[in-house]
Amino acid sequence: MRVTQKSIADKIGVSVSLVCRVLSGRADEIGVSEETRRKVMETAEALGYVPNLAAQTLRGKPSRTIGVVVYDFQDSFFSDLVGHLQRIVHSAGYSTVIVGFTDREIDTQDLSPLLQRALDAVIVVGSDITGNAFDRLKHVPVFRIGIGFPGESTICYTADEERAALELASYLKERQVGKVMCVRHVSPILERRVEGMRRAIENAGIKVESIVAPKGMRNFDAGYWMATEWLKAKSLPDAVVCAIDLIALGVIHGALSRGIRIPDQLKVTGFDDIAVSRQIYPSLTTFAQPVVSIVERIVERIGRGDFQNGVEYVYCPLVRRLSC
Numbered sequence: 001m002r003v004t005q006k007s008i009a010d011k012i013g014v015s016v017s018l019v020c021r022v023l024s025g026r027a028d029e030i031g032v033s034e035e036t037r038r039k040v041m042e043t044a045e046a047l048g049y050v051p052n053l054a055a056q057t058l059r060g061k062p063s064r065t066i067g068v069v070v071y072d073f074q075d076s077f078f079s080d081l082v083g084h085l086q087r088i089v090h091s092a093g094y095s096t097v098i099v100g101f102t103d104r105e106i107d108t109q110d111l112s113p114l115l116q117r118a119l120d121a122v123i124v125v126g127s128d129i130t131g132n133a134f135d136r137l138k139h140v141p142v143f144r145i146g147i148g149f150p151g152e153s154t155i156c157y158t159a160d161e162e163r164a165a166l167e168l169a170s171y172l173k174e175r176q177v178g179k180v181m182c183v184r185h186v187s188p189i190l191e192r193r194v195e196g197m198r199r200a201i202e203n204a205g206i207k208v209e210s211i212v213a214p215k216g217m218r219n220f221d222a223g224y225w226m227a228t229e230w231l232k233a234k235s236l237p238d239a240v241v242c243a244i245d246l247i248a249l250g251v252i253h254g255a256l257s258r259g260i261r262i263p264d265q266l267k268v269t270g271f272d273d274i275a276v277s278r279q280i281y282p283s284l285t286t287f288a289q290p291v292v293s294i295v296e297r298i299v300e301r302i303g304r305g306d307f308q309n310g311v312e313y314v315y316c317p318l319v320r321r322l323s324c
Helices: 005-012 016-023 034-047 053-058 076-091 108-115 161-174 188-203 219-228 245-257 291-304
Strands: 065-070 095-100 121-125 142-145 155-159 179-184 207-212 239-242 267-269 310-314
Touching (some): 005 034, 076 095, 076 121, 076 291, 095 108, 155 161, 155 291, 161 188, 219 245, 239 245
Parallel strands (some): 065 095, 065 121
């Protein structure tokens, strides 16, 4: 049975309005004594009282609840990010309602738990440049960590991929790389990223080619296929530039299984800096998306009610490790 303010009032023999004022921090309005305040608070704790957030929201108070939409629960980058997000949001005094999709297959029915609650904001984890899946969330501020489609009504934090591409091209030239292979799986988001990298590398005077894994092959499997099957009939490039870390991990595993030495015979880079990228051997050279600072900025903006739509491009430093 749910504990209400009336339950507390009946327990200690006071009015419901007095309990309401004490619990809402307005006891001074009617001159409630310190002893009575203490009794109300102790009784509320003993009975396990939980405030009715919906009622508070109707009175114009923040719900202290943030909705989180995850584009792909199976993606290691997203799972790492959500772990940081949950910790930061909780430490700031918010609770979360998390929903999401599998393999980025968006079903608006999955958003229904967010529509049934009063939320202070929604944080979307993932990119989408093909269409707006969040029209039904127009009643609440929406933050996105990733790339959004042009003109969407969100506050967007996205990696500065153009700057990253230029930095990578400069680094490859410094490493005296003469031929590069860019690898991705089928994805409009990764196509955009790899095309930017390809242009920057080519402009640096380095030969570059792009390949795409067969449709339906993603992440680690795409990289492993590239290293074990596609390269069998090809001469080795000096370096393989991968759209994401998971593809790079597949390339490394596949190359080592064929006796190809990394980085002596083949250099490999990734993008995202997921946890396993620094745990494997050889550790992966990659771009680190500063997800902790992004989430901290978003939570701080929610707290102060700063919901001005726009895009902020975030610098992702190149983390130089053993693979390149």
